[in-house]
Amino acid sequence: MNRKLIRIMSLCLLCTMLFGFAGCALPFLPGTPTEPPTEPPTEPPIELTQQTVNVLSNTETAFRILGRTYERDSGLACDLSCTGIEFTALCEGDIYLSVRATAKAYLTVYIDGERSEDRVSVSPDLPVARIADDLDYGEHTIMVVNQSQFPFATLILDDIILTGELQEKPADRELFIEFYGDSIVHGSNVYKGGTSVESSDATCAFAWLAAQQLGADCNLIGRGGLGLVKSKLSFNMLDIYDLSGSITLKDVPKYDFARKPDAVVIRLGDNDYLNGGLAETPGVYADGVKQFIGLLREKYGAEVPIVWTYGHNDSGQDFWDVTKATLDALKAEGDDQLHYCKVSVAYCPKSEGGDGLHPDVKRAKVMGQEVADFLATLLK
Numbered sequence: 001m002n003r004k005l006i007r008i009m010s011l012c013l014l015c016t017m018l019f020g021f022a023g024c025a026l027p028f029l030p031g032t033p034t035e036p037p038t039e040p041p042t043e044p045p046i047e048l049t050q051q052t053v054n055v056l057s058n059t060e061t062a063f064r065i066l067g068r069t070y071e072r073d074s075g076l077a078c079d080l081s082c083t084g085i086e087f088t089a090l091c092e093g094d095i096y097l098s099v100r101a102t103a104k105a106y107l108t109v110y111i112d113g114e115r116s117e118d119r120v121s122v123s124p125d126l127p128v129a130r131i132a133d134d135l136d137y138g139e140h141t142i143m144v145v146n147q148s149q150f151p152f153a154t155l156i157l158d159d160i161i162l163t164g165e166l167q168e169k170p171a172d173r174e175l176f177i178e179f180y181g182d183s184i185v186h187g188s189n190v191y192k193g194g195t196s197v198e199s200s201d202a203t204c205a206f207a208w209l210a211a212q213q214l215g216a217d218c219n220l221i222g223r224g225g226l227g228l229v230k231s232k233l234s235f236n237m238l239d240i241y242d243l244s245g246s247i248t249l250k251d252v253p254k255y256d257f258a259r260k261p262d263a264v265v266i267r268l269g270d271n272d273y274l275n276g277g278l279a280e281t282p283g284v285y286a287d288g289v290k291q292f293i294g295l296l297r298e299k300y301g302a303e304v305p306i307v308w309t310y311g312h313n314d315s316g317q318d319f320w321d322v323t324k325a326t327l328d329a330l331k332a333e334g335d336d337q338l339h340y341c342k343v344s345v346a347y348c349p350k351s352e353g354g355d356g357l358h359p360d361v362k363r364a365k366v367m368g369q370e371v372a373d374f375l376a377t378l379l380k
Contacts, residue, residue, distance in 0.1 A: 045137055046090065046165075048090070048091065048092060048137075048163050048164045048165070049163065050161070050162070050163045051161075051162065051163075051164075051165075052159050052160070052161050053159060053160045053161075053162070053166055054158065054159050055075070055076050055085060055157045055158060055159060055160060056071060056074065056075055056076045056157075056158075058166070059076070060169070061168075061169055062087055062166040062167075062168075062169050063085045063086070063087050063169065064085065064086040064087065064169050064170045064171075064172065065083075065084075065085060066082065066083055066084045066085060066086060066143070066145060066217070067080055067081075067082050067083035067084065067218070067219050067220065068080055068083060068219050068221070068243075068244045068245065068255050069083050069244065069245075070244040070245055070252070070253050072156055072245075072249075073100075073156060075100060075156035075157055075158045076156065076157040076158075077154065077155070077156050077244075077245055078146045078154075078155045078156070078157060079150045079154040079155070079244075079245035079246040079249065079252070080146070080150060080219075080220060080221065080244075080245060080246070081146060081147065081148065081149050081150075081186050081187070081202035081220045081223075082145055082146065082147070082202050082203060082207075082208050082218065082219075082220045083145070083146050084107070084143065084144045084145040084146055084157075085143070085144055085157060086141065086142065086143040086144075086170050087141070087142055087160070087166055087167075087169070087170065088139060088140070088141045088142075088166070088167040088168065088169075088170055089139070089140060089142070089162055089164045089165060089166050089167060090138070090139050090164050090165050090167060091135060091137075091138075091139075091140060091162050091163055091164025091165070092135055092136065092137040092138070092163055092164060093133075093134065093135060093162075093163045094130055094132060094133045094134065094135070094162075094163075095130070095131050095132040095133075095135070095142060095160065095161070095162045096128050096129065096130050096131065096160070096161040096162070097128070097129050097131050097144060097157065097159070097160055097161075098127055098128050098129075098157075098158040098159045098161070099122045099127060099128075099129060099155055099156065099157055099158065100124075100127065100155065100156040100158065101122045101123050101124060101126075101127075101153050101154075101155050101156075102124070102153050102154050102155075103123065103124070103152060103153040103197070104121065104122070104123040104152070104153060104197055105121075105122055105123070105146065105147075105148035105152060105153035105155060105197060106119045106120065106121055106122070106147050106148055106197070106201065107119060107120040107121075107122060107129065107131065107144055107145065107146060107147060108120075108144075108145045108147045108201070108203040109131045109132065109142065109143070109144055109145075110142070110143040110145075111132055111135075111140060111141075111142055112140055112141055113141070116132075119147065119201070120144075122155065123153075128161075131144055139167065141170060144157075145203055145208075146202075147187070147200075147201045147202050147203045147204075148197055148200065148201075148202070149186050149188070149200060149202065149223045149224060150223060150245070150246035150248065151223055151224065151225075151248075152196075152197040152200070153197065154245070154246055154249065172217055172259075173215055173216055173217045174215075174216075175214055175215060175216035175217065175262050175379070176216060176217045176218070176219075176259055176260075176261045176262055177210075177211055177214070177216050177217075177218045177219075177261055177262060177263050177264070177265060177375065178218065178219045178221065178261045178263075178264045178265070179207035179211075179218060179219065179220050179221070179222075179264075179265045179266075179267070180221045180222055180237060180241060180264070180265070180266045180267070180268065181207065181220075181221075181222045181226075181265075181266065181267035181268055182222055182223070182224060182225065182226045182227070182267065182268060182270060182271055183195070183223075183224030183225060183226075183357075183358060184205065184206070184267055184270070184346065184358065184359065184367075185202075185205055185206070185207045185220060185222055185267050186200070186202045186205055186207075186220065186222060186223055186224055187200050187201045187202040187203070187204050187205030187208075187364070188200045188224040188358050189348075189354070189355055189357070189358040189360075190204045190205060190358065190359065190360055190361050190364055191204075191360070191361070192348065192353040192354055192355075192360055193353070194355065195224060195355070195358070200224070202220060204361050204364055205364050205368075206343070206346075206359070206364050206365075206367035206368040206371055207220055207265065207267075207368075207371075208220070208368075209364065209365060209367075209368030209369075209372075210265075210367075210368040210369075210371040210372040210375065211372075213368060213369065213372035214372050214375060214376060216262070219261075221237075221240065221241060221243075222237060222240070222268075225271055226240075226268070226271060227268065227269075227270075227271035227272040227275060228268040228269060228272055228285065228288045228289065228292060229272060229284055229285055229287075229288035230271070230272045230275050230276070230284075230285070231271040231272065231274075231275050232271075232275060235247050236288075237268060237292065238288065238291065238292060238295070241292070241295065241296075242254050242255055242257075242295075242299075243255060257299045257300070260300050260301070260304060261300065261304060262304070262305075262379055263304065263305045263306075263307060263375055263378065263379060264296055264300070264304060264305070264306045264307065265307045265309065265341075265371065265375075266292075266306065266307070266308045266309070267308075267309045269285075269319040269320065269323055270319070272285050272288075272319060273318070273319040285319070285322055286322050286325070286326045289322075289323055289326040289327065290326055290329075290330065293306060293327070293330060293335070293338070297335070302335065302337065303337060304337065305337045305339055305378055305379070306337060306338055306339065307339045307340070307341050307371075307374070307375070307378070308323060308327060308338070308339070308340055308341070309340075309341045309342075309343055309371065310323070310324070310340060310341070310342055310343075311342040311343050311344065311345065324340065327340070339378065341370070341371060341374040342370075343366075343367045343370045343371060344363070344366050344367060344370065346358075346359035346363045346364070346366070346367050347359060347363075348360040348363055
């Protein structure tokens with residue numbers, strides 16, 4: 001056998017050893033080039049069109065309602081502070097909200113969980129407000145909240161205008177807290193300069209901040225200047241606690257109390273104290289405390305914790321003494337879900353630009369954290 005034939009046979013044997021028999025898979029060898037993985041074909045973005053979506057007609061499917069609202073004049077009435085809507089949309093560009101406002105008011109907007117730096121102004125002369133601008137193509141969750149109080153303005157939300165499509169209605173948050181109170185709950189003068197629609201913001205007050213810290217839904221009931229039984233107003237908390245909106249409007253429906261809160265927080269007594277409600281008839285105030293607790297127990301039962309905050313103002317110690325004595329008497333009678341939460345003295349002094357009656361944003365944040373910490377421990 002000549003040398004050429006031997007070489008050919010040796011080469012064939014080597015190929016057989018390397019590649020195996022016919023039908024066997026090719027083994028991976030170091031340095032062997034591999035084919036790049038095949039990428040699944042990318043679907044082109046959905047072509048989005050501009051549309052106008054009515055809020056009230058889509059509260060069952062697309063818009064989650066925040067706070068106590070009701071239907072008025074074919075729209076969603078948001079009289080109370082921290083009422084509004086939340087929705088998710090596949091969209092891009094700008095989003096607008098049409099609003100009927102009785103006077104100038106402000107909205108707070110959250111986009112994908114982040115609070116927008118600028119608040120949004122609405123008024124009779126500005127019926128359409130831009131609530132988001134230049135959004136990238138994609139799915140976004142928007143929350144729009146009324147930060148003003150009903151003495152300044154009441155709102156009716158009508159339509160959302162967007163380039164895109166609304167998605168499934170966002171789910172309620174697991175926790176739910178109700179706050180009943182006065183100007184401290186509703187953010188009067190948190191921006192200083194004297195109480196006005198410009199200087200007030202309920203979404204910078206301790207109640208809203210505590211709820212957000214806990215990841216909770218919340219209702220705010222009340223307004224600045226409100227007393228439990230006495231103030232300069234023609235009504236008190238006992239007159240409005242069960243309403244869905246402003247007592248100053250006609251035919252405001254009662255609240256249904258369908259969603260039971262995980263806790264109720266009360267911040268009241270200052271205006272009773274400032275308007276002589278204790279000095280003249282301390283027994284009336286104590287009876288008011290007892291009556292209010294009884295009304296809440298009728299609505300929500302004995303197991304819901306009720307927390308009364310105190311410590312806001314050293315000059316009001318006497319009204320807290322009466323409040324605590326009344327609550328202690330109710331506890332002695334068997335109500336073991338009454339609690340007290342002390343917070344820091346929160347009034348911004350005139351030397352710092354405040355009015356000596358209300359907290360500024362910095363102090364409201366401290367109060368909010370203290371209340372959130374207290375509730376987090378209570379609700380474990």
